[in-house]
Amino acid sequence: MVLAVVAVIATVLIATRGGDEEASASQTPAGTAAQNGYGQGTQGSGSEGYGHSSGVGHGTEAEGGAAQDRQAERSEPQPVTEVDKTFLVAVRQAGLWEIPAGRLAQTNASSEAVKRAGLHLMDGHSKLDQLVREDAEILGVPIPDQATPEQQGWVKQMENARGAEFDRIFANLLRASHGKIFATIGEVRAATQNDLIRRHARQANQTVLDHLEVLEDTGLVDGETFADVEKAVTPK
Template sequence: MVLAVCAVIATVLIVTRGGDEEASASQTPAGTTAQNGYGQSGTEGYGHSSDAGHGAAAEGSAAQGGQAERSGPQPVTEVDKTFLVAVRQAGLWEIPAGRLAQTNASSEAVKRAGLHLMDGHSKLDQLVREDAEILGVPIPDQATPEQQGWVKQMENARGAEFDRIFANLLRASHGKIFATIGEVRAASQNDLIRRHARQANQTVLDHLEVLEDTGLVDSATFAEVEEAVTPK
């Protein structure tokens, strides 16, 4: 009788343990998935992000392609051409003027301004020749007769007289073209012209400042520039 009872108890224990092990085994994948829900949702998230990224890239490429197809030769207006010619002619007389300042001037400030003119216009002259060739714009090989007359005037002057002539002639010239550069930069539809106008603007502004630093610019010169740039 005792043996029979023991056998029954043993059977119950075995069945109970088996049921617990099955329950534990069935819960393990669910528990793993729950803890790794960050893994599953993360995987799905990365999958969607990747697809979206490829889609955006494809759309971006298509948009860029469409833009490239739409962009044709950029216009070069008469104002653009006149601007390039003016920059070229400015260098053709202002570089020689800067050289004359090194030999004919008595003021160190004037000599310094001359060095700025030589450096700035040498760089602009290289740029204008490159851009004119690219855009097919003919540019002159010599300054205007008026500009050549200014150089001649400075060649015949020395000391304080040279300093005064140099400062006022160059300040008037730079002041007038400074206004033109702003108009070209604001209105030109051509990338090269806008880039050129930006560089010219920086160069001319520097020259205006070093010329004014000489302390020799007359009030009449400022009045001349004002009259020239004021819309009629």
């Protein structure tokens, strides 16, 4: 009787141990896979393991390569077109006559709004003139040392005017000039491939827009001036 009981117990223990070993054996591959799942995998596993790990790795390499390409592009000489060069020349010439015009407004004008506009012109074009000289030197673009004969004639006309006459001449000459160059700035910024020209166009745009507004604030700009600008900037 005792021997029979002992035999039963032994049989149960053997069966239990065997079940545990089978369970452990069946869990081992899953446990290994889980451990290798986060980017480790097994050598030669191809797409096995944590699938996104391979994707992220390739994405990072691609992004790094693209960043290097962009850096290489920036380090290469950027093109300077004839339009870019003409733009720099125009900005330079504008400062050469509009700064003196702004200075004349302080002595010859009778309107405080005109004097204020003159101050804006002196400040804005002084900063643009410094920028254009720096950019022209960097890009190797020759720029003039004097305004065009037409621009010099405008300055002479203002030198000979006083009071209300000066106010009217100043407001209309400067509003017409700024209106035409404002349209040109947009064309240059839209087409240029040069980072310096893009920066310059952005600064010029902000400056000219400010000048348009202070000139219009004088209330002296004639309808004929607006019509002249519209004709000049309308695509042919």
